[in-house]
Amino acid sequence: MLFDDCTLFHDMTPDELERLSSFAEIKKFKAGDFLFFQNAPAGEVYNVISGSIEVERISCNGRRQILSFLFPGDFVGLTSSDRYDYGVKCLTDAELFQFNRKRLYALAEEVPNLKSNINQVSSKVFSRILDQLYILGQKKAHERLCFLFMLLLERQPGATPERITLSMSRQDMADYLGLTIETVSRSLAKLKSDGLITTPTLNSVQILDLDAIEELAHT
Amino acid sequence: MLFDDCTLFHDMTPDELERLSSFAEIKKFKAGDFLFFQNAPAGEVYNVISGSIEVERISCNGRRQILSFLFPGDFVGLTSSDRYDYGVKCLTDAELFQFNRKRLYALAEEVPNLKSNINQVSSKVFSRILDQLYILGQKKAHERLCFLFMLLLERQPGATPERITLSMSRQDMADYLGLTIETVSRSLAKLKSDGLITTPTLNSVQILDLDAIEELAHT
DNA sequence: CGCTACATTGACAGCGTTCAAGGTAAGTGG
DNA sequence: CCACTTACCTTGAACGCTGTCAATGTAGCG
Numbered sequence: 001m002l003f004d005d006c007t008l009f010h011d012m013t014p015d016e017l018e019r020l021s022s023f024a025e026i027k028k029f030k031a032g033d034f035l036f037f038q039n040a041p042a043g044e045v046y047n048v049i050s051g052s053i054e055v056e057r058i059s060c061n062g063r064r065q066i067l068s069f070l071f072p073g074d075f076v077g078l079t080s081s082d083r084y085d086y087g088v089k090c091l092t093d094a095e096l097f098q099f100n101r102k103r104l105y106a107l108a109e110e111v112p113n114l115k116s117n118i119n120q121v122s123s124k125v126f127s128r129i130l131d132q133l134y135i136l137g138q139k140k141a142h143e144r145l146c147f148l149f150m151l152l153l154e155r156q157p158g159a160t161p162e163r164i165t166l167s168m169s170r171q172d173m174a175d176y177l178g179l180t181i182e183t184v185s186r187s188l189a190k191l192k193s194d195g196l197i198t199t200p201t202l203n204s205v206q207i208l209d210l211d212a213i214e215e216l217a218h219t
Numbered sequence: 220m221l222f223d224d225c226t227l228f229h230d231m232t233p234d235e236l237e238r239l240s241s242f243a244e245i246k247k248f249k250a251g252d253f254l255f256f257q258n259a260p261a262g263e264v265y266n267v268i269s270g271s272i273e274v275e276r277i278s279c280n281g282r283r284q285i286l287s288f289l290f291p292g293d294f295v296g297l298t299s300s301d302r303y304d305y306g307v308k309c310l311t312d313a314e315l316f317q318f319n320r321k322r323l324y325a326l327a328e329e330v331p332n333l334k335s336n337i338n339q340v341s342s343k344v345f346s347r348i349l350d351q352l353y354i355l356g357q358k359k360a361h362e363r364l365c366f367l368f369m370l371l372l373e374r375q376p377g378a379t380p381e382r383i384t385l386s387m388s389r390q391d392m393a394d395y396l397g398l399t400i401e402t403v404s405r406s407l408a409k410l411k412s413d414g415l416i417t418t419p420t421l422n423s424v425q426i427l428d429l430d431a432i433e434e435l436a437h438t
Numbered sequence: 439c440g441c442t443a444c445a446t447t448g449a450c451a452g453c454g455t456t457c458a459a460g461g462t463a464a465g466t467g468g
Numbered sequence: 469c470c471a472c473t474t475a476c477c478t479t480g481a482a483c484g485c486t487g488t489c490a491a492t493g494t495a496g497c498g
Contacts, residue, residue: 057353061438065353080342085349123299129348130304134276134284136355137397141454170477178356183454185478202463202477219280360486389445402486404446421445421495 008047008075008121011113019107020114025098029090035076038087045077045101051094052156052167056175057086066176068128069168071155075121077101091167136178142187144177146217149197149205161207163200227266227294227340230332238326239333244317248309254295257306264296264320270313271375271386275394276305285395287347288387290374294340296320310386355397361406363396365436368416368424380426382419 009017026049029035035046038058053070067086070076076088108115135147152166153159166173170181177184191197196213198206207213228236245268248254254265257277272289286305289295295307327334354366371385372378385392389400396403407424410416415432417425426432 057349059353059357059438063357065356067349067352080338081346085346119299126345126348127304129345129352130276130286133286133348133352133355134278134282136352137284137394138278138282175356180455181477182456182479186454189478219278399487400445401447401488405486408446 008073008114008117010117012111012117016111016114019111020099020104023100023103027096027098029094029096031090031092031094033090033094035088035090035096036084038085039083040087042077042079042082042084043101045075045099045104046088047097047099048072048074048076049095049097051096052091053088053094054091054168054172054176055086055088064175065178066172068125068132069151069155069176072157074155075118075125078122078125091172132176141177141179141183142190143216144179145173145184145187145191146213148173148177149207149213150217153207161210164205164207166203166205227292227333227336229336231330231336235330235333238330239318239323242319242322246315246317248313248315250309250311250313252309252313254307254309254315255303257304258302259306261296261298261301261303262320264294264318264323265307266316266318267291267293267295268314268316270315271310272307272313273310273387273391273395274305274307283394284397285391287344287351288370288374288395291376293374294337294344297341297344310391351395360396360398360402361409362435363398364392364403364406364410365432367392367396368426368432369436372426380429383424383426385422385424 009020012020027035027046029051035053036042036044038056048070050072053074053076055067055070055076056064057067058064069091070088077084079085104118108118131147135144139147149164152164153161156165156167159165168176170184173179174181174184179187188197188199191213192199196207196209196216198208200206228239231239246265248270254272255261255263257275267289269291272293272295274286274289274295275283276286277283288310289307296303298304323337327337350366354363358366368383371383372380375384375386378384387395389403392398393400393403398406407416407418410432411418415426415428415435417427419425
């Protein structure tokens with residue numbers, strides 16, 4: 001089993017990896033499949049091998065907030081309650097490692113590197129949520145879009161300024177950024193008319209002025 | 220030393236509490252004091268005994284996002300990086316337990332209850348941030364205010380629907396809710412004119428229709 | 439009393455939502 | 469191969485909420 005390139009497994013010895021793999025399973029999902037639903041009992045933890053995935057939370061009145069997009073190396077399923085407080089859905093076909101939560105945590109007690117890797121990943125998740133919080137609290141629609149582009153550029157495998165694939169729908173982008181699909185469309189149009197991006201296809205973006213996009217995303 | 224009423228110390232034996240207190244200090248702060256600044260080296264962890272406190276993050280362009288308000292029992296300082304990525308400021312005079320982070324974590328390794336308490340607290344923090352994310356992404360100004368009222372009602376000691384003390388300024392409320400002070404003022408005025416609240420003083424709110432406020436806050 | 443900091447209110451503009459219509463791409467069946 | 473369907477995206481117009489700028493009001497304090 002190949003554990004390369006997963007932060008979770010950095011710096012572990014072959015022996016430790018062997019113990020880990022004894023209860024890891026590789027699961028394959030199709031686009032649209034759920035890893036698990038919101039409020040389902042929390043038993044498993046996943047590490048993304050390939051594919052794009054979204055984490056969503058639906059409120060009692062039906063409004064949806066996407067909490068994050070996941071890419072290879074990302075980790076999901078952490079919770080200290082006994083139920084997941086979010087649902088996780090595949091945007092594309094995807095492969096993931098699946099671990100029994102309790103057994104993973106038990107092993108982490110014996111393998112310090114694994115434990116520190118888990119902490120590192122959790123802390124990364126937290127830090128990203130804080131970034132998103134700032135974006136939602138402080139920024140305009142087109143700036144939020146730029147933030148999303150920079151996020152994809154950084155995390156989505158194969159993404160380059162010349163071609164960023166949007167593996168999610170406009171609705172997904174809207175629900176992630178706290179906007180409506182119309183505003184997403186219009187903001188895309190604005191960025192295009194300002195000469196900062198082009199959209200070679202419906203589901204891809206080419207960045208023409210990376211500095212400007214970065215500026216809009218982060219300032 | 221009194222460790223009552225702090226989630227962090229639930230279910231610990233007198234002996235364990237004794238070991239904990241050996242490196243805990245009670246620190247007193249004045250309103251306006253910072254526990255620590257953003258980007259300062261992360262060495263200490265705090266547990267609020269009394270007072271109201273805010274956690275803030277300032278971006279490179281000077282805009283400020285308040286990440287949370289803290290009240291007795293809350294925990295702050297957790298980070299896996301070696302620097303705090305937020306600053307923490309007292310809104311009122313406050314007392315806190317201060318722990319050396321490394322020593323607290325080391326003790327947690329030996330005391331399972333402490334460890335599970337730390338995890339529980341961290342997870343609570345995370346869950347609250349997710350709530351806030353939803354609020355910022357999906358809700359209107361007056362709904363965000365109601366969310367804040369419900370939060371204070373739940374967490375601020377002594378808060379009742381008859382009297383909720385606003386220990387923070389309008390600017391703080393605005394920076395927490397992703398609004399401007401003018402919008403906060405106007406939304407307060409609207410809630411008043413709709414007969415849902417009154418404001419006995421500048422810094423307190425009385426809730427007249429709790430069901431309606433709750434509805435606005437959560438749906 | 440007057441200063442200062444903070445909060446409220448008003449006018450106005452702009453951004454984002456809403457509602458509605460039109461366009462585009464992919465898939466299906468004739 | 470083409471019409472038709474369907475799902476998704478874009479665009480337009482009107483409205484309303486929120487931000488901005490400016491003026492006014494208010495509480496606390498020397």
